[in-house]
């Protein structure tokens with residue numbers, strides 16, 4: 001088991017940080033480029049385990065992908081053919097949910113493998129489609145691996161809006177390739193809506209048209225073709241959120257580089273939340289400067305920005321008064337149950353925090369205290385605890401801390417570079 005021990009007394013966190021590329025945009029760009037006949041150059045790729053999983057599977061589906069530093073040269077295919085049926089998604093929900101429909105864009109057999117929590121993360125939305133369309137599938141009692149055989153047909157797909165937007169994105173990549181028109185109808189309210197925007201944005205860049213009627217009905221013509229495109233991935237607001245909170249609760253300003261302030265990413269909401277809590281930020285075209293601030297508790301709805309839930313729990317824990325993080329239900333079906341994990345680990349550090357149904361209620365305290373904690377094998381919990389160290393008296397141990405490689409492999413290196421003090425680190 002790999003762990004880090006942070007000695008906050010020796011932390012001196014300040015200065016500049018270049019934010020890594022958006023994982024969500026990178027998945028989408030790699031998929032679209034892989035489906036476009038011809039060559040696309042995708043710049044600014046960070047090889048996290050999630051992104052490597054998508055690259056490997058797109059290669060097995062027939063794309064030629066060459067890595068050159070952070071640049072990918074992708075020679076795509078308009079004729080998906082699975083060359084090796086074992087498709088390992090590791091722990092990436094995006095990868096599995098984006099690529100299951102794609103594997104069935106023409107008659108195919110595939111076996112989707114996964115690890116950790118991904119084995120049990122919900123896929124029923126797809127199983128319902130398979131049953132309706134007579135696509136053969138087999139699971140291990142509802143768990144991965146998932147074996148599928150068949151071909152997806154154009155249809156009207158009725159998809160719940162509150163489980164995962166990744167099913168909607170997955171269908172959006174595939175339906176334009178089918179031999180006929182389709183409709184996606186959303187049942188109930190669409191959560192994580194901005195992720196659908198990211199999908200529509202990337203599809204549009206690669207020449208695919210989808211008509212969006214109020215996020216309730218999406219009309220998708222069949223027989224469309226992806227067109228090769230060059231693209232540079234912008235900075236990741238979900239990762240930026242960690243450094244924004246570090247700047248707010250720390251003693252020195254932090255400057256974030258590499259962000260697009262006009263981004264469609266839903267986690268850009270961190271900027272509004274920080275300001276609503278009294279945070280001082282200087283938001284410029286090419287950088288965001290975050291100043292140490294006396295923040296105050298507020299009510300935060302995370303239904304549209306679930307990935308920043310854990311780091312907002314840290315911010316709430318050391319903000320004055322009461323913070324309520326509400327509509328957090330989908331946080332339970334990520335890499336771990338992020339409601340229970342955030343509450344349990346922050347409580348170990350002396351936070352006044354509790355789980356109330358699908359919300360987190362926090363009464364802020366001035367400072368936290370050191371203890372042994374665990375990441376629950378969840379990158380966002382590990383990184384949140386690292387940032388919490390800024391307000392901790394005594395040492396904090398974070399077990400299972402290598403899990404950051406799922407989305408941010410250089411996190412511990414960056415943490416040290418910006419002034420975090422690791423007493424012990426066997427993460428590499």
Ligand SMILES: O=C(O)C1=C[C@@H](OP(=O)(O)O)[C@@H](O)[C@H](O)C1
Pocket residue numbers: 023024025094163164165166169191192195306307330
């Ligand atoms: O489409 C995407 O890139 C993502 C969608 C979100 O999932 P849900 O739609 O399941 O909330 C988010 O939590 C995940 O990290 C990335």
Ligand SMILES: C=C(OP(=O)(O)O)C(=O)O
Pocket residue numbers: 050091092093094095307334335380407
């Ligand atoms: C939940 C996440 O990703 P995914 O759903 O792709 O596994 C995440 O990165 O926090």
